[in-house]
Amino acid sequence: MKVMKFGGTSVGSPKRIKEVSSLITETGEPTFIVLSAMSGTTNSLVEISNYLYKKNPDGANEIINSLENKYMLHVEELYTTEVYKQKTREFLHDEFDYLRSFTKNLFTSFEEKSIVAQGEIMSTNMVVNYLQENGVKAVLLNALDFMRTDKNGEPDLQTIKEKLSEIMKANEGYQIYLTQGFICRNAYGEIDNLLRGGSDYTASLVGAALPAEEIQIWTDIDGMHNNDPRVVEDTEALHQLNFDEAAELAYFGAKILHPTCVLPAKYANIPVRLKNTMDPKAEGTLINNVVVKGKFKAVAAKDNITAVKIKSSRMLLATGFLRKIFEIFESYQTPIDMITTSEVGVSMSIDNNTHLDEIVNELKKYGTVTVDTDMCIICVVGDLDWNNLGFESQALDAMKNIPVRMISYGGSNHNISFLIREADKKQALQSLSAILFANK
Numbered sequence: 001m002k003v004m005k006f007g008g009t010s011v012g013s014p015k016r017i018k019e020v021s022s023l024i025t026e027t028g029e030p031t032f033i034v035l036s037a038m039s040g041t042t043n044s045l046v047e048i049s050n051y052l053y054k055k056n057p058d059g060a061n062e063i064i065n066s067l068e069n070k071y072m073l074h075v076e077e078l079y080t081t082e083v084y085k086q087k088t089r090e091f092l093h094d095e096f097d098y099l100r101s102f103t104k105n106l107f108t109s110f111e112e113k114s115i116v117a118q119g120e121i122m123s124t125n126m127v128v129n130y131l132q133e134n135g136v137k138a139v140l141l142n143a144l145d146f147m148r149t150d151k152n153g154e155p156d157l158q159t160i161k162e163k164l165s166e167i168m169k170a171n172e173g174y175q176i177y178l179t180q181g182f183i184c185r186n187a188y189g190e191i192d193n194l195l196r197g198g199s200d201y202t203a204s205l206v207g208a209a210l211p212a213e214e215i216q217i218w219t220d221i222d223g224m225h226n227n228d229p230r231v232v233e234d235t236e237a238l239h240q241l242n243f244d245e246a247a248e249l250a251y252f253g254a255k256i257l258h259p260t261c262v263l264p265a266k267y268a269n270i271p272v273r274l275k276n277t278m279d280p281k282a283e284g285t286l287i288n289n290v291v292v293k294g295k296f297k298a299v300a301a302k303d304n305i306t307a308v309k310i311k312s313s314r315m316l317l318a319t320g321f322l323r324k325i326f327e328i329f330e331s332y333q334t335p336i337d338m339i340t341t342s343e344v345g346v347s348m349s350i351d352n353n354t355h356l357d358e359i360v361n362e363l364k365k366y367g368t369v370t371v372d373t374d375m376c377i378i379c380v381v382g383d384l385d386w387n388n389l390g391f392e393s394q395a396l397d398a399m400k401n402i403p404v405r406m407i408s409y410g411g412s413n414h415n416i417s418f419l420i421r422e423a424d425k426k427q428a429l430q431s432l433s434a435i436l437f438a439n440k
Helices: 014-025 041-053 057-078 082-104 109-116 118-133 157-170 198-209 243-251 262-268 321-331 356-363 391-398 422-436
Strands: 002-006 031-035 138-140 176-180 183-185 191-193 214-219 240-242 272-276 285-288 296-311 339-341 345-350 368-382 406-409 415-421
Touching (some): 031 118, 031 198, 041 057, 176 198, 198 214, 243 262, 243 285, 243 296, 296 391, 321 345, 321 356, 391 415
Parallel strands (some): 002 214, 031 176, 138 176, 214 272
Antiparallel strands (some): 296 368, 368 415, 406 415
16 A cells, blocks of 8 residues: 655645546555645634734634635535535534634634644545545545654654554555544644644654555655755756655755654655656655665755854863753754864854844853854765765865855765855855766
């Protein structure tokens, strides 16, 4: 069985739903489908929540009414029989009445998660109704019945596997199994989610739990490219990536993939394929545990980075210095992207400035602090094992005309990263493509 995940743009309109439905049924083989909310819906649900936090029910109701009208128009366009039109209308009426119920009661983060979960619930119900109307033997499995996180907010893999196995045994014989991406229940049974991009995570978790033959992530581009096509001309879709390479690219800017989603598939040794719903015949990018030796694979860029440097001769080689520095960032729940050290100083980069002022004030206890904003991390991914003579020098040569604030190399066998000014990003990406991929 294959697992296929479709994002919001892939089911963003009745036309797209029809195309996706044709795509998932053409093989005639049993397939497990993970769906996101229709594009724009989650943003509207977040907007509703924001109005309710501000105690503005009128603003929330205005968005709810607008969204309901939009969905009712979708019903008229999607279904051909009055039976399924009415069935879906009734379901949607109940959904939007449920959303309106939040305008009359106390609103907290618990209620927000329930509201945001409705996007996936609506999209999956609409698609399963369309499939059934067209004679497809399809069943909707509620993700809230099997998708679980533990007390640390991490997926509870054993519980997911056990519950999904029971549900699949109780629903044998269907061609299409659908479920919602993104949403889950936490360790206390409350509605929760896997954060934005979490539908990829759901697909990977389901694929590992089944286990599946292959996990396919369908988006609106033809796989992961070797550079940013918005900045560099003539980029190419990659045929294959190692799981670690894909995770590095996803973390450092390749938006096609959620950074954590490949982990369950990696440990279960299940290949992940990135496919394009706009061009289903395109090969896409295969992600697996195979390491291709001696090649640069891709370049990615991560914007909105801040560099923080602390210099202190007093702490020269002092035991516990790094621990104290890291504890400050940890206390403000601010992850560090890159780090370089010297005998008298430490430079770090972060992508979250929410508590920057507080962090800087704390760091000043231990030395002189310098902050550089509007920075960018350029990540070069490939077979960068330190025994590959000259590989890192090729990347350095491509960056010879770019002022580089920090370099990180050796923390991974697949990545060398450069911290530069955002203003130099375009030149850096173009130069790296010209030198690293000239003979591809």
